[in-house]
Amino acid sequence: MSASRILSVTGRALPLAGDDIDTDRIMPARHLRAITFDGLERHVFGDDRAHASRDGRVHPMDDPRFAGASVMVVNRNFGCGSSREHAPQGLVRWGIRGIIGESFSEIFFGNAVMLGLPAVTAAPADVAALQAAIERDPQIEVRLDLESMRVTAGTLDLAVHLPAAARDALLTGRWDGLGLLLQDFDQVRAFAAKLPYLRDFA
Amino acid sequence: MAQTLLDKVWDLHTVRRLPTGQTQLFIGLHLIHEVTTPQAFAMLRERGLAPAFPDRIFGTMDHIIPTSSLRRPAPDPVAEEMMATLEANCHEHHIPLYGLGDAHQGIVHVIGPELGLTQPGMTIACGDSHTSTHGAFGALAFGIGTSQVRDVLASQCLAMDKPKLRRVRFEGTMGPGVTAKDLALAMIRQLGVNGGVGFAYEYAGDAVARMTMDERMTLCNLSIEGGARMGYVNPDDTTFAFLRGREHAPKGEAWDRAVAWWRSIASDANAAADDERAIDAARIGPVVTWGTNPGQSVMVDEPIPDPASLPPGEREAALEALQFMGFDAGEAVKRRRVDVAFIGSCTNARLSDLRAAASLVRGQRVARHVRGLVVPGSREVQHAAEAEGLDEVFKAAGFEWREPGCSLCLGMNDDKLSGAETCASSSNRNFRGRQGSPTGRTLLMSPAMVAAAAVAGEVVDVRSVVPRGGAVQ
Ligand code: SF4
Secondary structure: OOOOOOOEEEEOEEEOOOOOOEHHHHOOHHHHOOOOOOOHHHOOOHHHHHHHHHOOOOOHHHOHHHOOOOEEEOOOOEOEOOOOOHHHHHHHHHOOOEEEEOOEOHHHHHHHHHOOOOEEEOOHHHHHHHHHHHHHOOOOOEEEEOOOOEEEEOOEEEEOEOOHHHHHHHHHOOOOOHHHHHOOHHHHHHHHHOOHHHOOOO | OOOOHHHHHHHHOEEEEOOOOOEEEEOOEEEEOOOOOHHHHHHHHHOOOOOOOHHHEEEEOOOOOOOOOOOOOOOOHHHHHHHHHHHHHHHHHOOOEEOOOOOOOEOHHHHHHHOOOOOOOOEEEEOOHHHHHHHHHOOEEEEOOHHHHHHHHHHOEEEEOOOEEEEEEEEOOOOOOOOHHHHHHHHHHHHOOOOOOOEEEEEEOHHHHOOOHHHHHHHHHHHHHHOOOEEEEOOOHHHHHHHOOOOOOOOHHHHHHHHHHHHHOOOOOOOOOOEEEEEEHHHOOOEEEOOOOOOOEEEOOOEOOOHHHOOHHHHHHHHHHHHHHOOOOOOEOOOOEOOEEEEOOOOOOOHHHHHHHHHHHOOOOOOOOOEEEEOOOEHHHHHHHHHOOHHHHHHHOOEEEOOOOOHHHOOOOOOOOOOOOEEEEOOOOOOOOOOOOOOOEEEEOOHHHHHHHHHHOEOOOHHHHOOOOOOOO
C-alpha cells in the first residue's frame, strides 16, 4: 500500500489552547451519522465554534488570522475520550497536516498517525511559547521537521518528540501499515491455529 | 521470572516484531457495530481484500439505532442506512450479526460477555473506546479507530506498542450505597483523566476480589476515562462461574481445560507492575461529577472545589466547566435540580444495575418535571428484567422503558437532551455536547443515584433514601 513519505510540515499555524479536549468536542456524535468520512471538514469543533460565535468570541478555527493554517498547536491530553477516527479525519480534511501538543490520548495519536498526520509532543513551556508566538504573529511560518525532530518558528527552535515507530512510519511512507501486517500471512494463520482458545484448549 | 497477565497474554499474541519496532499483535476477538465500520469495509473493498478470520468477528447494532421501536425500515433514514450497510457487510463476509430485534442484540460491551464470546486470556478489539470493559474477564481489550478496524478485518492483527502496567488496589469494604462506578470515578479524580495514558490498569485488592462480574465490568469500562486504554481483573472463580454455560463458552472437557488455562494466565503472585497505587474503598462515598470531564467529581456530600484550590494546570478548565454546568465554586451538587434521568449505557445497564435502580423507585413516582429513561444494555438484560417485573416497576414510576441500545449515552439517535437540560446519567462521559445538546449538562453517577435523583427531582444522597445496609447494591 503505497503512501507518501512525510519528512516535514511547513505552514502557518493555529493555536488551540486547552487541556483534555475530547473527540466529542472535535467531532460531535451527530456528525458520525454517515457511512463515509466525506464532508467532515465542515463540522470540526462545530459546537465549540457555534458557542464561541454566540458569545461574541471567535473560535481559532474561524479566526481569519489563522485561515489556511496547516499546523495546530494544542495542550495536554488532546483527543481524549471516544475512539472515533472522525476526529482526526475531520482535522485532516480541514487542512491540518501536523499537530504539536503537550500530550495526546493514545487512541487519537494512533488514529492520526495512520492517516499520515504527525502528532508530536513538546515540553509545556515550549508549547506555550509557540502558541504565544503564533498569537503575536499569525503569519509566522512554523516548520515541523520529522528528520531533525525540531520545530522552528521565527526565533523559536524547539525539540519535539514522536515514538520511534511512528516517526519511522511517517519518514518511510509506511504509516499505512496494513501491508506489513499482511506479509507472510501463512505465518499468521499458523500462529492463530496454536492459540489455546482457537483449538478448544487442547 | 514472575509475569503479569499483561506479559503473558501479550507474549502469547505476539506474531512477530515489525520492522517499525512495534508488535504485530493477533486479535482473538473483533467486535463490530454500525457506526465505526462502514468506512473500514469500504477501505477493504478498495484494496480488493476480505476479512481474514470472519469467524473471529461478531457484529451488533447499538450506537445509532432507535430505542423507541424496532420498525424497519427505521424512521430515521440515516440509521436505516447504517444498519443496512452493516447487514450487507456482515452478510457478504459471513460475519455473525446480532441485529435489531435479535434475541442477542445489545450494546457491544454488554453482549460480548453475555454470549461468552469474551473470555480470559484473549486479545479483544472494537472500534469503540469502552472495549476496556471486556478486561473484567482477564482479557486485553481496547478500543481502536476505523483504519485499525480495517487492519483487523484484513489481517486480524494490529501494530501495537506494549503498554506499561499500573496496578490499582482497592482495599477495604465498600460502604452501603457505594458501587464500582463510585470507585472508578474516585480513582479517575485522584489519578487524572490522562493519568493512565501509556498504561494498562490491573485492578486488584480485596474489594475487587469480592466484586461481581457486573461490577468488574463497570470498573474496567471506565479505565479509558482515566486515560488507560485497557484495564483488567485477573480471572478467578467469579469469572469462571459467570462464563459457565454461556453460548460461546467452552463445553464439556474443553471447559475443564479452559479453566486450567485461564488460571495459568493470571498474574503471578509476586509479579511486579511498573507502578502501584492503593485506594481505600471504605472511604469512598457515592460520587457525582460537577464538570465536563469524568475526573471533575465530588462525593455527594462534599462541596464542589473552588478552582483556586486546584493545581494551577486545572484551574482554568475547572472555571470553564463550572460556567458551562451552571455551578458555583463551593456549591453542593446535592439539591441540583435535574430535568432528565438516564439509566443506561455499557457502564451501567446490566441486570444488577437495573435491579439497584428499581429498588429505589418501587412504589415511587418520578418527579413531575423529570423525564426518566431506562434503556437496558441488551435484549437479554431487557428480557431478564421483564421476567422479574422490573419494567413494570419503572413504568409505574413514570419512566420510559426502552429497547436496548446506546441511546442517550451519546445522543446519536432521537434520545437527546434539549437546550441546557441537566441529566442525571448512569453513563460514562459528561463531555460538552455528549448527550446530543451542545449546551446539555451531564451529571455522572451510579444507577441507584440516578434513580434516587429521578424521584426527588434533584440530586440526593442515595444513603439518605435507603436505610443503611438496605437494598442498594
Ligand atoms: S453505551 Fe455509550 S459509551 Fe458505551 S458503547 Fe454505547 S455510546 Fe459508547
